[in-house]
Amino acid sequence: AFIFPELSLVISPLIVPILMVVMVLSFLKIDPAEVVLHFKKPLLSFYLLAVHLVVIPVAVFYLFQTVSQELAIGFLLLASVPSGVVSSAFSNIVGGNVALNVVLTVLSHLLAPFTMVGLFYVLTATTLQLDLWSMFFTLLYIIVLPLLLSLIIKRKYPLQVRHITPYSTPFTVICVFFLIYIAVGKEAHSFLVQEPLSVLWKILLLYGYFIFTHVVGYLLPIGKSKDIKIASSVAQTYMNNSLAIVLAYKFFR
Numbered sequence: 001a002f003i004f005p006e007l008s009l010v011i012s013p014l015i016v017p018i019l020m021v022v023m024v025l026s027f028l029k030i031d032p033a034e035v036v037l038h039f040k041k042p043l044l045s046f047y048l049l050a051v052h053l054v055v056i057p058v059a060v061f062y063l064f065q066t067v068s069q070e071l072a073i074g075f076l077l078l079a080s081v082p083s084g085v086v087s088s089a090f091s092n093i094v095g096g097n098v099a100l101n102v103v104l105t106v107l108s109h110l111l112a113p114f115t116m117v118g119l120f121y122v123l124t125a126t127t128l129q130l131d132l133w134s135m136f137f138t139l140l141y142i143i144v145l146p147l148l149l150s151l152i153i154k155r156k157y158p159l160q161v162r163h164i165t166p167y168s169t170p171f172t173v174i175c176v177f178f179l180i181y182i183a184v185g186k187e188a189h190s191f192l193v194q195e196p197l198s199v200l201w202k203i204l205l206l207y208g209y210f211i212f213t214h215v216v217g218y219l220l221p222i223g224k225s226k227d228i229k230i231a232s233s234v235a236q237t238y239m240n241n242s243l244a245i246v247l248a249y250k251f252f253r
Contacts, residue, residue, distance in 0.1 A: 008185025082108035
């Protein structure tokens with residue numbers, strides 16, 4: 001992406017279709033009954049969401065406020081966005097409970113407009129104008145449409161689904177590669193014009209934060225199975241960074 005950033009601009013219109021392909025491949029491995037089970041027993045989901053959307057952002061904000069106000073606001077924005085729709089794909093790759101990730105993704109997107117505005121109002125006295133309807137309809141075609149399509153495919157072509165399932169993970173990795181390439185390529189110039197030490201410092205902080213969320217996310221579901229712990233770790237770490245980028249550009253330039 002840094003060497004050939006121009007190509008990322010050419011293929012950038014494909015970012016949503018690629019993401020939807022990733023979601024379909026991930027949803028093909030979902031047992032609908034398991035998803036319903038998580039909705040019927042919501043305590044775990046809401047517990048994880050409370051930590052993700054409120055507790056961690058507040059803790060991170062006060063921690064980085066000791067370093068600088070700019071970093072505190074940036075990490076508050078990063079920590080408070082909902083789980084990325086691609087988190088289910090990562091969960092699929094590393095053996096997590098994809099159904100739980102889908103539930104956490106949907107619920108976190110529905111709750112985030114309220115929790116994010118509340119956090120920024122309380123902690124920074126900055127009011128954000130989030131378009132809830134736009135976010136809702138984005139969820140419909142990025143999450144619900146692939147979910148419905150996968151259910152139809154599983155119902156009509158169960159034998160074919162069993163045959164392609166072993167190949168879905170490597171194909172998902174390729175798709176995620178292109179998603180990252182498009183996102184990084186678009187911002188490559190802004191990275192290159194910054195002071196190298198400043199960029200390195202921020203990268204180290206980000207890696208430290210991601211390690212922290214991985215560990216905390218894995219430890220949160222006390223007494224749960226390994227796939228639940230992995231799903232929680234992935235949901236806490238792989239957020240909707242595209243939303244964070246848009247909000248940063250619109251409100252914090």
